[in-house]
Amino acid sequence: MIDSAMHDQYGQRDATFQAAGGEAGVCQLVNDFYDIMSSNPNYRRIYDWHPDGNSARDKLARFLCGWMGGPRRYQETYGPINIPNAHRHLWVTNLEKDMWLNCMREALARQNYPKVLEVYLVDQLSAPAEMIRRTCETRNARHLPGHLSRTLDKSKKGH
Numbered sequence: 682m683i684d685s686a687m688h689d690q691y692g693q694r695d696a697t698f699q700a701a702g703g704e705a706g707v708c709q710l711v712n713d714f715y716d717i718m719s720s721n722p723n724y725r726r727i728y729d730w731h732p733d734g735n736s737a738r739d740k741l742a743r744f745l746c747g748w749m750g751g752p753r754r755y756q757e758t759y760g761p762i763n764i765p766n767a768h769r770h771l772w773v774t775n776l777e778k779d780m781w782l783n784c785m786r787e788a789l790a791r792q793n794y795p796k797v798l799e800v801y802l803v804d805q806l807s808a809p810a811e812m813i814r815r816t817c818e819t820r821n822a823r824h825l826p827g828h829l830s831r832t833l834d835k836s837k838k839g840h
């Protein structure tokens with residue numbers, strides 16, 4: 682959990698984007714993120730889900746610029762995006778969500794950011810990551826064979 686002072690510091694206009702080093706800073710962060718994901722076997726599972734080529738780096742860097750309050754670079758090139766829907770074809774459970782967030786933690790630690798900014802960003806990114814996990818869970822539950830899907834529903838209701 683983070684305190685409201687951090688929200689005041691980073692949540693206004695493009696304060697987060699500027700603190701992260703603007704476009705160059707966000708690109709560096711995303712390059713480190715994907716370098717770590719591609720080289721650390723702990724993240725192999727989610728790395729293997731990515732299509733070949735560098736489009737994932739470009740897409741994430743552009744998206745994060747706007748998400749941090751900077752220019753909406755993703756939409757300029759790729760059009761509108763809904764983050765949970767963009768992941769609904771994947772099987773994201775808590776395991777993959779934690780892999781993604783841990784990889785981001787490692788990438789953030791490589792930047793020259795104040796510790797409070799690192800903590801703030803992981804905290805803020807946890808919200809869309811959780812929305813992705815829930816969207817994938819709902820979608821995948823619908824695609825399970827009937828008996829498994831019903832078992833899942835029951836366990837959610839505490840049966």
Ligand code: HEM
Binds near residue numbers: 727730732741759
């Ligand atoms: C929860 C864990 C996450 C996993 C396992 C994950 C994994 C992936 C994968 C495998 C792709 C490539 C999909 C494809 O092209 O088929 C992708 C795309 C993308 N991800 Fe994530 N992601 C996660 C969380 C996030 C978060 C939290 C954000 C942003 C806040 C994000 C932003 C994006 C963006 C912008 C794209 C490009 C989407 C597109 O243009 O279609 N992801 N992600």
